[in-house]
Amino acid sequence: MEKDLRQIRPYGDHWNDGRIQVSFTLPLKASDQAREAARIYMEKLGLRSPLVAWMEPMGEGFSFFVGYGVAEPMIDATKISVPRPEFPILSRDALVDLVKKRFGRPLVLVGGTTGSDAHTVGIDAILSMKGIHGDKGLEYYPCFKVVNLRAQVSNEVLVQKVSHLKADAILVSKLVTQQDQHLEDLKDLVRMLKAEPHLPAYLLKIAGGPRIDHRIARSVGFDAGFGPGTKPSEVANYIVHELIKRREGNADGKDRMEGDASEATHKKRRPLLGWLGGGGEDS
Numbered sequence: 713m714e715k716d717l718r719q720i721r722p723y724g725d726h727w728n729d730g731r732i733q734v735s736f737t738l739p740l741k742a743s744d745q746a747r748e749a750a751r752i753y754m755e756k757l758g759l760r761s762p763l764v765a766w767m768e769p770m771g772e773g774f775s776f777f778v779g780y781g782v783a784e785p786m787i788d789a790t791k792i793s794v795p796r797p798e799f800p801i802l803s804r805d806a807l808v809d810l811v812k813k814r815f816g817r818p819l820v821l822v823g824g825t826t827g828s829d830a831h832t833v834g835i836d837a838i839l840s841m842k843g844i845h846g847d848k849g850l851e852y853y854p855c856f857k858v859v860n861l862r863a864q865v866s867n868e869v870l871v872q873k874v875s876h877l878k879a880d881a882i883l884v885s886k887l888v889t890q891q892d893q894h895l896e897d898l899k900d901l902v903r904m905l906k907a908e909p910h911l912p913a914y915l916l917k918i919a920g921g922p923r924i925d926h927r928i929a930r931s932v933g934f935d936a937g938f939g940p941g942t943k944p945s946e947v948a949n950y951i952v953h954e955l956i957k958r959r960e961g962n963a964d965g966k967d968r969m970e971g972d973a974s975e976a977t978h979k980k981r982r983p984l985l986g987w988l989g990g991g992g993e994d995s
């Protein structure tokens with residue numbers, strides 16, 4: 713059968729039957745009334761033939777439900793575009809050579825997990841030598857000088873470090889998303905970076921975490937966002953290619969940090985630090 717991807721909905725056991733499973737809690741003690749409330753709620757969600765397949769008490773006065781139903785809406789899968797940063801992927805050696813040729817110094821990267829968030833595994837996977845799934849972290853690239861501040865770093869400290877070290881890129885990890893705290897923290901950081909007078913205009917702001925993607929990162933003023941499954945080599949390539957674009961002034965306007973263009977040009981001419989051989993540094 714030729715599948716028409718312009719009109720699709722969930723697949724249960726035959727094409728476009730719309731069957732879906734939902735799970736949720738209600739602030740009701742498990743009972744026949746609670747089960748009926750769950751069924752009515754699924755109906756209000758627009759599900760046809762709602763069925764409560766599972767009910768379980770969940771703490772005092774709460775119940776957990778698993779339900780099935782038929783969803784009506786269709787989507788056109790041929791019209792979907794996922795914003796993502798575009799960049800070529802070069803080998804580590806090629807990337808190191810490129811940085812040497814284009815910058816003549818290692819690029820300075822400062823990263824950490826911010827606010828009250830104590831999760832370090834994600835940022836370590838990207839920054840530390842060991843990397844993740846056999847893909848070595850950014851410390852493995854001699855073209856980077858990596859400063860990993862680890863977890864629970866305040867935005868103030870992060871900004872100070874970025875300014876003091878004249879960083880080329882800032883890398884922030886966020887895992888805890890309760891009450892959208894991750895977005896608030898990221899927005900605050902962007903505000904503070906904009907207010908800081910001593911930062912290079914081309915500073916790259918990169919966010920990552922399981923609930924972060926490129927669209928979300930852009931919506932809070934970051935340049936790029938990387939979600940689950942990100943490999944350090946992708947981040948390495950993004951950083952180098954994007955910084956080259958910025959130095960050459962052909963990044964699209966939206967990718968630039970706001971600020972005076974002449975100041976940006978001036979800042980771009982900051983003295984080269986010399987080729988240090990790269991590697992990591994703890995703080």
Ligand code: B12
Nearest residue numbers: 829830831832833834883885888889890920921922941942
């Ligand atoms: C390990 C873990 C912990 C450990 C952390 C140890 C450590 N040193 O990091 C401990 C036990 C300390 C912990 C504590 C807590 N945790 Co916890 N934790 C987890 C767990 C199980 C795994 C996270 C992890 O390490 N993933 C592995 C890494 C490799 O994946 P990753 O972070 O997604 O990173 C990848 C990408 O996202 C991306 N990436 C990530 N960061 C960055 C940054 C940049 C710049 C880039 C480019 C890419 C990038 O690249 C990485 C590699 O591919 C998750 C559940 C889960 N399965 O995800 C819960 C989870 C994150 N924890 C959670 C919670 C609630 C907590 C606590 C609040 C629990 C509590 N009540 O005390 C505390 C928080 C304390 C605090 N102040 O932050 C929730 C968060 C819910 C939410 N969305 O807000 C989760 C989702 C569990 C859950 N389902 O409820 N936790």
